[in-house]
Amino acid sequence: xxxxxxxxxxxxxxGVKALDNLSFDLREDQITALVGPNGAGKTTLFNVITGFxxxxxxxxxxxSAPLTHLAPHKISRMGIARTFQNIRLFSHLTVLENLMLARxxxxxxxxxxxLLRSRKMLNEEKINQQRTIELLEEVGLSHKKDALGNELxxxxxxxxEFARVxxxxxxxxxxxxxxxGVFPEMIAAIKKMILxxxxxxxxxxxxxxxxxxxxxxxxRVIVLNHGKVIADGSPMEIQNNEEVITAYLGRRRNNVS
Amino acid sequence: MEYLIHILVIAxxxxxxxxxxxxxxxxxxxxxxGHGAFSCVGAYVSALLALQYGLTPWLGLIFGAAxxxxxxxxxxxxxxxxxxxxxxxxxxxxxVIVYSIAKNWVDVTRGPLGLPGIPGFSIFxxxxxxxxxxxxxxALFVWLTTFLIRRVVDxxxxxILQGIREDEIVTAALGKDVNRHKVIVFMIGAFFAGIxxxxxxxxxxxxxxxxxxxxxxxxxxxxxxxxxxxxLKGSFVGAVVLVVLPELLRFLGLPSSIAAPLRQMIxxxxxxxxxxxxxxxxxxxxKLQ
Numbered sequence: 001x002x003x004x005x006x007x008x009x010x011x012x013x014x015g016v017k018a019l020d021n022l023s024f025d026l027r028e029d030q031i032t033a034l035v036g037p038n039g040a041g042k043t044t045l046f047n048v049i050t051g052f053x054x055x056x057x058x059x060x061x062x063x064s065a066p067l068t069h070l071a072p073h074k075i076s077r078m079g080i081a082r083t084f085q086n087i088r089l090f091s092h093l094t095v096l097e098n099l100m101l102a103r104x105x106x107x108x109x110x111x112x113x114x115l116l117r118s119r120k121m122l123n124e125e126k127i128n129q130q131r132t133i134e135l136l137e138e139v140g141l142s143h144k145k146d147a148l149g150n151e152l153x154x155x156x157x158x159x160x161e162f163a164r165v166x167x168x169x170x171x172x173x174x175x176x177x178x179x180x181g182v183f184p185e186m187i188a189a190i191k192k193m194i195l196x197x198x199x200x201x202x203x204x205x206x207x208x209x210x211x212x213x214x215x216x217x218x219x220r221v222i223v224l225n226h227g228k229v230i231a232d233g234s235p236m237e238i239q240n241n242e243e244v245i246t247a248y249l250g251r252r253r254n255n256v257s
Numbered sequence: 258m259e260y261l262i263h264i265l266v267i268a269x270x271x272x273x274x275x276x277x278x279x280x281x282x283x284x285x286x287x288x289x290x291g292h293g294a295f296s297c298v299g300a301y302v303s304a305l306l307a308l309q310y311g312l313t314p315w316l317g318l319i320f321g322a323a324x325x326x327x328x329x330x331x332x333x334x335x336x337x338x339x340x341x342x343x344x345x346x347x348x349x350x351x352x353v354i355v356y357s358i359a360k361n362w363v364d365v366t367r368g369p370l371g372l373p374g375i376p377g378f379s380i381f382x383x384x385x386x387x388x389x390x391x392x393x394x395x396a397l398f399v400w401l402t403t404f405l406i407r408r409v410v411d412x413x414x415x416x417i418l419q420g421i422r423e424d425e426i427v428t429a430a431l432g433k434d435v436n437r438h439k440v441i442v443f444m445i446g447a448f449f450a451g452i453x454x455x456x457x458x459x460x461x462x463x464x465x466x467x468x469x470x471x472x473x474x475x476x477x478x479x480x481x482x483x484x485x486x487x488x489l490k491g492s493f494v495g496a497v498v499l500v501v502l503p504e505l506l507r508f509l510g511l512p513s514s515i516a517a518p519l520r521q522m523i524x525x526x527x528x529x530x531x532x533x534x535x536x537x538x539x540x541x542x543x544k545l546q
Contacts, residue, residue, distance in 0.1 A: 050430060052429075071429070071434075072426075072429040072430055073430075073431075073432050073433055073434050073435065076429070076431060077432045081430075082430055084426075084427065084430075088424055088426075088427045090419070090420055090423035090424060090427070092419070092422075092542060093416070093419055093420070093423060097416055097419075100413070100416060101416055101417065101420050101428070101431055101433070102432075104432065105413055108412075109413045109414050109417060111409070111441055111445075113412065113414070114408055114409050114412035114413070115405060115408055117412070124413075125413060149423075164431075168431065168432065
């Protein structure tokens with residue numbers, strides 16, 4: 001079943017077509033890689049799905065509900081989580097607070113709960129704190145829980161970001177270059193975590209430049225170029241696709257005499 | 258001695274103003290420069306209700322704070338689209354508007370003549386006449402303000418505010434309603450500023466527009482920055498120091514024609530020194546961005 005449907009989505013930036021009548025469905029419980037050269041429209045697509053950018057035309061449908069004109073926080077609450085290319089942890093908040101902010105609250109985030117310091121708020125806070133520490137243990141950084149966001153190394157930030165997106169308990173996770181700029185050992189760890197998400201029944205769409213990562217973990221690869229899908233299939237199929245090779249490496253000069 | 262107590266009462270009122278601005282500026286990261294406008298509304302509403310309708314200042318205080326809160330809402334909603342410098346300018350402009358209304362709506366506010374003879378607070382028919390009682394009253398409100406704002410910031414709600422300060426986009430991506438929180442924060446800040454304005458009006462018993470100029474808003478801003486953004490203790494210290502310090506000048510025996518501009522110069526100098534050596538303020542953790 002399709003969890004996410006992109007239907008004829010177009011997005012123009014001053015005449016440059018970032019997304020050009022783009023359509024595809026995302027099947028549930030799959031890891032889908034979104035690849036393509038720089039400027040292919042990958043991050044724009046993330047922004048459109050999560051409501052940070054309006055489409056010029058077309059719709060995005062999540063679990064049969066159209067997302068058009070919904071505010072980002074509403075889309076997020078429907079179960080779509082995303083990460084950012086440049087990580088974006090909260091610099092002056094502790095690691096624990098970074099993750100707590102990602103948790104869903106029923107009542108604890110209301111002003112009245114804060115003023116009355118209601119029992120419900122305290123309970124919710126306790127549960128969320130426990131869950132958050134579990135997540136930190138999973139990525140092996142529970143000893144960093146009181147460190148500030150800007151006191152971590154790049155690799156640690158990646159892991160915290162991963163834990164943060166997991167803390168949202170979302171159904172669909174959009175990961176923007178989850179392995180960019182980290183050590184090879186860390187890449188292996190992150191790959192494992194993404195596979196683990198699938199085991200938990202989550203759907204993952206991730207942008208990736210490292211083809212080895214894509215080949216290792218993706219069930220399906222979608223290749224974008226100039227805002228259009230130029231190839232869509234299993235990693236094996238994509239690897240040998242002539243058009244993909246052209247988009248990445250340029251056209252072969254076949255008829256040179 | 259009475260003079261010293263008087264200074265402390267004034268300092269207390271500024272503590273309320275600085276702490277409530279800190280909620281907006283330091284915790285939520287919204288550069289709002291028109292805080293004096295909220296206290297102006299609180300002061301005028303409370304004073305006029307007492308003078309025109311004989312309303313007890315206790316109720317006037319509540320109405321004054323409520324009026325300021327409504328105004329906070331009215332400022333916040335159109336300002337939601339603005340960020341950084343633009344928000345600062347818009348709120349500054351708003352402060353100018355409120356000041357102009359106080360000055361020019363002569364039929365109601367008596368304009369530059371001001372409102373004399375505002376009744377003071379009374380308990381069981383006895384008017385609070387000694388500055389000591391006012392000090393107790395203001396101290397009570399300072400405690401209440403600190404207590405309530407502390408509760409707001411030390412909660413999941415307050416964590417969202419700090420998230421907004423750090424990164425609005427991520428906060429929204431995490432499913433938090435950024436705009437709603439911004440509006441609420443403006444309303445809370447305005448509420449306490451309204452209380453401070455009302456306390457001021459009934460304590461001094463005279464208000465005129467000159468008490469609520471842009472300089473007033475800037476002074477409150479300075480207290481927050483001086484004490485440290487995102488620190489309620491800092492705002493307390495900042496307000497007390499910046500109220501008391503200029504008063505010490507009086508003991509130097511300078512003529513008032515020199516003392517008044519000197520006060521502004523000291524503020525300016527303090528700010529420059531602070532920005533150079535401790536940009537995050539005395540007790541703050543963040544720099545002014």
